Amino acid sequence: MSRVTLSRYLIEQTRSHNTPADLRFLIEVVARACKEISHAVSKGALGGVLGSMGTENVQGEVQKKLDVMSNEILLEANEWGGHLAGMASEEMDSAYQIPGKYPKGAYLLVFDPLDGSSNIDVNVSVGTIFSVLRCPDQYLTQNDSLNEQAFLQPGTQQVAAGYAIYGPQTMLMLTLGNGVKGFTLDRELGSFVLTHDNLSVPETTAEFAINMSNQRHWEPPVKRYVDELLAGKTGPLDKNYNMRWIASMVADVHRILTRGGIFMYPRDAREPSKPGKLRLMYEANPMSFIIEQAGGAATDGSQRILDIQPESLHQRVAVFLGSKAEVKRITDYHLEG
Numbered sequence: 001m002s003r004v005t006l007s008r009y010l011i012e013q014t015r016s017h018n019t020p021a022d023l024r025f026l027i028e029v030v031a032r033a034c035k036e037i038s039h040a041v042s043k044g045a046l047g048g049v050l051g052s053m054g055t056e057n058v059q060g061e062v063q064k065k066l067d068v069m070s071n072e073i074l075l076e077a078n079e080w081g082g083h084l085a086g087m088a089s090e091e092m093d094s095a096y097q098i099p100g101k102y103p104k105g106a107y108l109l110v111f112d113p114l115d116g117s118s119n120i121d122v123n124v125s126v127g128t129i130f131s132v133l134r135c136p137d138q139y140l141t142q143n144d145s146l147n148e149q150a151f152l153q154p155g156t157q158q159v160a161a162g163y164a165i166y167g168p169q170t171m172l173m174l175t176l177g178n179g180v181k182g183f184t185l186d187r188e189l190g191s192f193v194l195t196h197d198n199l200s201v202p203e204t205t206a207e208f209a210i211n212m213s214n215q216r217h218w219e220p221p222v223k224r225y226v227d228e229l230l231a232g233k234t235g236p237l238d239k240n241y242n243m244r245w246i247a248s249m250v251a252d253v254h255r256i257l258t259r260g261g262i263f264m265y266p267r268d269a270r271e272p273s274k275p276g277k278l279r280l281m282y283e284a285n286p287m288s289f290i291i292e293q294a295g296g297a298a299t300d301g302s303q304r305i306l307d308i309q310p311e312s313l314h315q316r317v318a319v320f321l322g323s324k325a326e327v328k329r330i331t332d333y334h335l336e337g
């Protein structure tokens with residue numbers, strides 16, 4: 001069977017699903033940037049890319065060198081192409097205006113340039129998460145700095161989402177709204193090759209992912225649910241469960257996309273003012289779009305994540321996503337109170 005590269009897949013999508021050419025170009029540019037990030041990540045200590053910058057991002061988190069490098073790679077790759085009206089990133093306080101010398105386009109690109117930062121220095125899989133929105137017309141005509149409001153669209157407005165995972169293989173997982181495809185980087189060719197044609201999250205699972213060290217800080221519905229998972233066959237779920245926690249959202253979500261499971265990052269009492277650790281615009285929304293496109297579910301404990309109307313670029317949200325039956329169970333526990 002001839003190998004279908006990402007480029008060929010996107011051209012076929014343009015013909016079969018009328019994927020606009022500049023969206024196709026956008027995905028190609030992001031994929032090339034992810035190849036460059038993969039190359040930088042794989043150098044590790046040899047590339048002098050490990051360790052911290054000694055700076056903090058808008059989240060108040062210490063920035064790793066690779067956080068900043070990955071951010072710069074994505075900005076430089078995308079700013080000149082004429083396909084974007086603007087960009088926003090975990091690593092930048094405000095929206096990034098396409099420099100005046102370059103043509104502007106109709107899309108907004110929002111990304112977590114390097115997800116799983118705490119794992120970089122210990123050689124555990126990390127990744128890049130991206131989300132594509134259309135720029136609302138009223139902001140396209142403005143010549144002054146791009147208004148952050150343009151980005152504050154619910155996740156249902158995404159036209160594409162994906163992630164790259166830099167693990168034993170470098171892979172790109174992508175949805176354009178008609179299923180989820182997986183591409184594996186062929187380093188000899190330099191191309192992403194279609195290797196996972198239609199990913200589907202099993203409705204039920206026996207595997208859960210949560211950071212158990214926060215257990216004493218959780219709200220009652222989460223405590224109840226995790227206690228039942230731990231009780232296994234001796235409890236009401238009458239099934240033994242396995243646990244995984246990689247502490248790279250891309251890696252935990254990739255496992256769930258591949259073999260099922262439920263991923264949880266609940267809000268907790270450590271920082272009551274923050275509704276969880278993960279960010280809506282460039283972590284929860286793109287991953288929820290992908291999981292739903294693969295037949296899974298994603299809520300914040302009470303509502304579908306993709307329906308949430310964002311109020312700020314870096315707002316956080318609780319995340320429960322993966323196998324539909326388990327996401328429904330913990331969401332019901334929240335609704336029961």
Ligand SMILES: O=P(O)(O)OC[C@H]1O[C@](O)(COP(=O)(O)O)[C@@H](O)[C@@H]1O
Nearest residue numbers: 112114115116117118211247248249
């Ligand atoms: O270290 P914790 O509290 O378990 O949190 C792990 C979570 O934090 C994250 O690393 C946050 O993402 P960043 O690394 O991009 O900041 C997620 O990838 C991961 O799921």
Ligand SMILES: [Mg+2]
Nearest residue numbers: 112115116283
């Ligand atoms: Mg992240």
Ligand SMILES: [Mg+2]
Nearest residue numbers: 090112114115
């Ligand atoms: Mg990050």
